[in-house]
Amino acid sequence: MKRILFYLCFTCFFYQVFSQSHNLPWKNGALQISSNSRYLQHTNGSPFFWLGDTGWLLPERLNRDEAEYYLEQCKQAGFNVIQVQTINGVPAMNFYGQSSMPDGFDFSNINRPGIYGYWDHMDFIIDAAARRGIYIGMVCIWGGLVKSGKMNVEEAKAYGTFLANRxxxxxxxxxxIGGDIYGNIKTEVWNMLANTIKSIDKNHLMTFHPFGRTLSAEWFNDAPWLDFNMFQSGHRRYGQSKDDKKTLLPQGTEEDNWRYVEHSLAQKPLRPVIDGEPSYEAIPQGLHDPKEGFWKDNDVRRYAYWSVFAGSFGHTYGHSSIMQFLKPGVNPAYGATKLWYEALKDPGFNQMQYLKKLILAFPFFERVADQSCIAGNNGTKYERLIATRGNDYMLVYNYTGRPMQIDLSKIHGKTKKAWWYSPRNAELSYIGEFSSKVETFQPEGGHSNGNDWVLILTDGTRKYVEALQ
Structure with missing residues (x-):
């Protein structure tokens, strides 16, 4: 009997490992830019929808067991990219008290026998993520460190050489590249770091993480090392930018992250774009003062759907307690009180997967943003409707549950079938079949912020929605 139980346990374990290894996304090939320059795909042509979490201090704050637990929870919640600060200091120190730079920017003796060093721990995290099919978005060095002179051009070359080879x-x-910084600050350092890595590593994509309310295309859209654009829509609510002259958007439009997408997609050459840092769940509105109130799950859903429906190739979520990995013994920042492992239960963290599920249920590469699908008023601020469509399907995000007039003729089909899709729990509700050109739709629940829904319309003969059921 013991032999039988051992055999069954071993078989189950082997099957689980074998199954995971064969479902890894890079089995479809490396990531690359799609032929229409709007999305990411694998080399075999299969689509890649980026669903990221900002695990900024993961390499510094978590031990091996904690890192494994965090990455597994991310996998279960549908995340496939974790953005990390590779180093947040010069040097950075991790949970095990190991320095990222025991010899400064000389990495020739970085592998010390008998010592589980800083980069050994980074290797462990990257491999633990890989076992779960998760990519690591490596912000090589945080921008403030470069701004303050902690890495110059020659040091950037040495550091980039080390990272790329490893x-x-x-x-x-x-x-x-970058890390919460304007691209016109220490530009020569960023270019050296990027070009050095690219000269050695031909296998991986690269972007620039900019300062709040700015877009990488403002400085680097023509850079040969930039594969896709990234913006940080930031943490301010409408009216909080005050006299900030450096932001891409004017005061009064701070939460309109869809505007960054439109701006980026109007640039030449055309590149894919993503919101790499929107308002975090449970962080103060405006970032610094808890008295201003905190962003909630309905807010992070709105940022996600607005951005993707406007044309982003994916989305990055964030949570205040998770990004800093708040735990006993750690001083909290930004008014955070919840421990990071408790924050993994928060609704916004677990609702992001429904967006990925929705987008992947429909033809991926033909999807475009199309506000002409809205026959009535697009709306401003929270009333803004965002429409995206393919040839024979249409998706419209409505944050406030208000009535909306939709032009059904924008997609193919003699008749159109319609459903409501809930961003809160992925529930579907069939509305009916329509043959008229324009119809008015209003979801249940009344007209209020956070009563958000997606209207799904398809050619009456298509079966796309079956993937969501």
Whole structure:
């Protein structure tokens, strides 16, 4: 009997490992830009929808067991990219008290026998993520460190050489230059870091993580090392930008992250774009003062659907307690009180997967943003409706549950079938079949912020929605 139980347990374990290894996304090939320059795909042509979490201090704050637990919870919640600060200091120190730079920017003796060093722990995290099919978006060094002179051009070359040689053969790396900084500050350092990595690593995509309410295309859209654009829509609510002259959007439009997408997609050359840092769940509105109130799950849903429906190739979520990995013994920032492992239960963290599920249920590469699908008023601020469509399907996001007039003729089909899809729990509700050109739709629940729904319309003969049931 013991032999039988052992055999069954071993068989189950082997099957689980074998199944995971064969479902890894890079089995479809490396990530690359789609032929229409709007999305990401694998080399075999299969689509990649980026659903990221900002695990910024993961390499510094978590031990091995904690890192494994966090990454597993991310996998279960549908995340496939974790953005991390590779180093948040010069040097950075991790949970095990190990320095990222025991010899400064000389990495020739970084692998010390008998010592589980800083980069050994980074290797562990990257490999643990890889076992779960998760990419690591590596912000090589946080921007403030470069701004203050902690890394110059020659040091950037040495650091980039080290990083590229160490991780060029890992399947799950995405390079992120910058780190919460304007691209016109220390530009020569960023270019050296990026070009050095790219000269060695031909396998992985690269972007630039900019300062709040700015877009990488403002400085680097023509850079040969930039594969896709990233913006940080930031943490301010409408009217909080005050006299900030450096933001891309004017005062009064701070939460309109869809505007960054439109601006980016109007640039030449055309590149894919993503919101790499929107308002976090449970962080103060405006970032610094808890008395201003905190962003909630309905807010992070709105940022996600607005951005993706406007044309982003994916989305990155964030949570205040998770990004700083708040735990006993750690001083909280930004008014955070909830421990990071409790925050993994919060609704916004667990609702992001429904957006990925929705987008992947329909033809991926033909999807475009199309506000002409809205026959009535697009709306401003929270009333803004965002429409995206393919040839024979249409999706419209409505944050406030208000009535909306939709032009059904924008997609193919003699008749159109319609459903409501809930961003809160992915529930579907069939509305009916229509043959008229324009119809008015209003979801249940009344007209109020956070009563958000997606209207799904398809050619009456299509079966796309079956994937959502």
């Amino acid at each position: 991780y060029k053969d890992r399947p799950n790396i995405i390079w992120m």
